[in-house]
Amino acid sequence: MNDAHRVLRHRLIDRLFHWSTAACFFVLLATGVLPIFGIKFNWITLHWVAGVVLAAVVVLHTVGAFRARHIRYMWVSPREFVNAFRHVIAVISGKNEGVARPGKYSVAQKVFHFAAIIVVFTAVGTGIVMMIGIDSPFWDRDPYFVTERTKGLIFVAHGFATLCSVTMIIVHIYFAARPEKRYFMRSMLRGWITRREYEDNHDTRLWEEESQ
Amino acid sequence: MDVVILLNQVLVLTLMKFLEYKSNAWGQQILEGVSWNLIWFFVAAGLVVIVIHVAYVARRQKLERQPSGGESSAEQFDE
Numbered sequence A: 001m002n003d004a005h006r007v008l009r010h011r012l013i014d015r016l017f018h019w020s021t022a023a024c025f026f027v028l029l030a031t032g033v034l035p036i037f038g039i040k041f042n043w044i045t046l047h048w049v050a051g052v053v054l055a056a057v058v059v060l061h062t063v064g065a066f067r068a069r070h071i072r073y074m075w076v077s078p079r080e081f082v083n084a085f086r087h088v089i090a091v092i093s094g095k096n097e098g099v100a101r102p103g104k105y106s107v108a109q110k111v112f113h114f115a116a117i118i119v120v121f122t123a124v125g126t127g128i129v130m131m132i133g134i135d136s137p138f139w140d141r142d143p144y145f146v147t148e149r150t151k152g153l154i155f156v157a158h159g160f161a162t163l164c165s166v167t168m169i170i171v172h173i174y175f176a177a178r179p180e181k182r183y184f185m186r187s188m189l190r191g192w193i194t195r196r197e198y199e200d201n202h203d204t205r206l207w208e209e210e211s212q
Numbered sequence B: 001m002d003v004v005i006l007l008n009q010v011l012v013l014t015l016m017k018f019l020e021y022k023s024n025a026w027g028q029q030i031l032e033g034v035s036w037n038l039i040w041f042f043v044a045a046g047l048v049v050i051v052i053h054v055a056y057v058a059r060r061q062k063l064e065r066q067p068s069g070g071e072s073s074a075e076q077f078d079e
Helices: A012-037 A043-067 A078-094 A107-131 A148-177 A177-189 A197-202 B002-013 B035-067 B071-078
Strands: A007-008 A192-193 B017-021 B028-034
Touching: A007 A107, A007 A148, A012 A043, A012 A148, A012 B035, A043 A107, A078 A107, A078 B035, A148 A177, A148 B028, A148 B035, A177 A192, A192 A197, A192 B028
Parallel strands: none
Antiparallel strands: A007 A192, B017 B028
């Protein structure tokens, strides 16, 4: 298939961001949760290193998204949200109503992305404060940087972000594996979707093609 | 009877300890973090989302297979 039949969906830098984030998530979950379930190993260094890598990758992604003005693809307007909700209600109540094709991302993908922003920022923000309590190349540990009460609240927020990420990973893998969504998976691996997938599934006015 | 069992389960979940406390050097109870027993609740939540979506897609596909006819097709489906 030549380039004329392909539409770029994810640039190489975005694919690298996605897969490095995924790798960080799995390392962070494994090193954070396995010791709690009795699998003992020297997890703390691996955990904070993966956390620092995740923080750096997220900062680069955020800066890149603002610079390339890709925020508009991820922004979900109230009207878009209400229309999607109405469509779901119509299907549940047995009405066969057509739905407008989305731009680059569906409302569900956008909502998932917003949830991921909240979870990642909570985990990274609280993780940085927790890191002040351990020795690292950045500073000497200060276990009294925050009060015991504040430390407890920070651990609760970090823990809830971890637990939410478990649900989100399960849901994310399920949607990636669904047959009708496999072209998304391909695009996250190879970058492109076919022109037919582009025209059949997306509103081409809302998602303008980018050069490869 | 099923409703009673369901209510009981909801009550158990509601009362489930979701925060952990420990004693500090002065014997005071301090917050330690979330209870990791909750992880199974979050795994279950992910599985519930999957089941709901599978049911939703099945219903949507059933609707799409029916001839379009606005209200009448919806009524046929409801029957």
